[in-house]
Amino acid sequence: DGGITQSPKYLFRKEGQNVTLSCEQNLNHDAMYWYRQDPGQGLRLIYYSQIVNDFQKGDIAEGYSVSREKKESFPLTVTSAQKNPTAFYLCASSIAGGITDTQYFGPGTRLTVL
């Protein structure tokens, strides 16, 4: 898990509520990422940020929002518009946004919407 922390580890929310997942890194990495992992599927990119105050949509950004106000923080908000939010969410960071840069993952947050 390195220097990437995600909180909380487990999160339960009622349908229709927005929820924010925390991701913090102390690796001094420029790039940060959010992925979603569902059973039997590969990781899918939600959003990524290569620099502070800038971020781009990934493959499945609908129903999610992010901010990157600080280099070490990249919170993800799961909004009520996300039709199937129950999943395992993984945050990652890399030294820069290069394709050869290894991404280091946090321990994940399991979100369950009741």
Added chain:
Amino acid sequence: KNQVEQSPQSLIILEGKNCTLQCNYTVSPFSNLRWYKQDTGRGPVSLTIMTFSENTKSNGRYTATLDADTKQSSLHITASQLSDSASYICVVSAHSGYALNFGKGTSLLVTP
């Protein structure tokens, strides 16, 4: 469409035995291929990374091979241990664009 296919989907082996996991990809133009290990309920951890010019890379008891011509990679685990029980994910990057292409993973269970 860039795709990464892993086989088998799951595997059970006895402690001490060897095993080989497969990864086939159609990602183009190819940049690099990584193998990650993911313990249950945890984030993936990088095991190896190989570029086009590399055909073998080792990390302890893990040895990855790459055949860029046939677009195939394998991960060989030697003398398996109970702690090797995890999901092993193949990830392929293309030169164009940014995105990583993730396989669905092979779930390995090592039993006593």
